[in-house]
Amino acid sequence: MQTICPKKWLPKFRSFLREKESLIIRKPTLGDNRGKLKYVDNSNKICFQPYTAALLCKDFAGSYYGFNFASFQSVEEKRLPENVTIDAIGYIKKCYEIEDTSTRTGNVGKRMNLRIVDLEGRQLNVTLWDQYASQLNSYLTNNKNETHVVIILQFGVIKFYKDKAYHNNAYTVSRLFINSDIEEIKAFKKRYLGDVELQNTSSAQHGVGSSILSTLHDEFLIDNDFNFVADIADIKQIN
Template identity: 40%
Template sequence: MDENNVTFLNNLDWRSKLFTIKIKVLRLWIRVNPKREGEILGTEMVVMDEQGTRMQATVWSKFMKKHEILLNENESYYIYKSQLSVIKSNFKHFDKEHAISLNFDTSVKKCENFDGSLYGIRLASFESIKGGEVDVKYRVDFIGYVDEWSEPEMTKMKMGKDSKYMNLQLLDEEGIKLNCTLWDEYCDEMFGYVQSHKEEVHVVLLVQFGSFNKYKGKTTLSNAFHITRLFINADIEEIRSFRTK
């Protein structure tokens, strides 16, 4: 592994795997087979390099024993001899054709000198989301003041699954309002916060790796499952900046 010869994610060549990348793990979750209860397919990640490029990465189940003990969210690593694999469209979170795959030959080493963004947040304005400047197929980061919210409700999804959701109305710095729906664990996290912080009049919500859809001219924001991260009144630069505006 050559730590002095690092390739940035935008320069990776799918025909080779003899490269070293230096990345931070922004998100990490276990991917299960929706058709077979209890079957684990692998570990999914969102990684970012020092240029701020974000990309998907996968450790398939047969290689998890080798790599899962080494990989943690919010930690940085050198990775050597991974390879690029084509992403099926249903699992594509970013505008990239390939994901990084860690296999048996891959080496992973902890990195102590990652010089990049802390959280890898790239905020899109409500105006750009509503105006079609953001591709609905991919994940999006957005921020807003919680202008209104409703109590959680239960509903039955496809395949008969029961899900919980809560609706919010978010207001951005330009005064544009958009509805946002948070589901299941994200609903629990948000509702738990407002219940335990009733004295806080102004609640700012930043959703990283969220989703949105357009239906009959209306735009609705939401979380995406597993990949989304919520920052609720967190002491981070983006929320501090939003408050001053």
């Protein structure tokens, strides 16, 4: 559930509000989550008050990261609310070079586009911005011999452009896991590699290793199917 700590009460709770910590929260208030973008699919939110008490929880037994993976099919079919963040896990099929970007105010940023695949073979476009783009670019630069890269983008937002879905990081709220030593990635990779071994074809290995990285030149001139001019001339207009 999304939780809010007003700025005026932050000094009291600052020492408790650390990423990956588990808390017991006593006497908060519960209200409607009316934000335009909801970081979790819950219509309520918790709010800290001056009388709220927070304690570190030493024996939390729930999900450590709280992943709630969305299926790529549900994204394609637009069955997910657009104002709620989602979690996605996939194997990197293709990754394009990092690019410099600029905003209307002149601020300089980074962008990296990639394509990930789920265990059913469905693909999802992903766009990483700024620190998340730099994080993935740094990993790929320092691990050039890595042949299978699985990522999780947690708390990402889905945007549609020309009827194609793109999974983007949500400001600085998102988390990006790259081949991390966590159960979700290890289980995904084990199932994926098992499927590749069963297929045992060269096409199953396409996109791994050095061929993960690509450029717009490759996308246009290599990865596209082209027609001959003569074929185009034979196209007939149907009224």
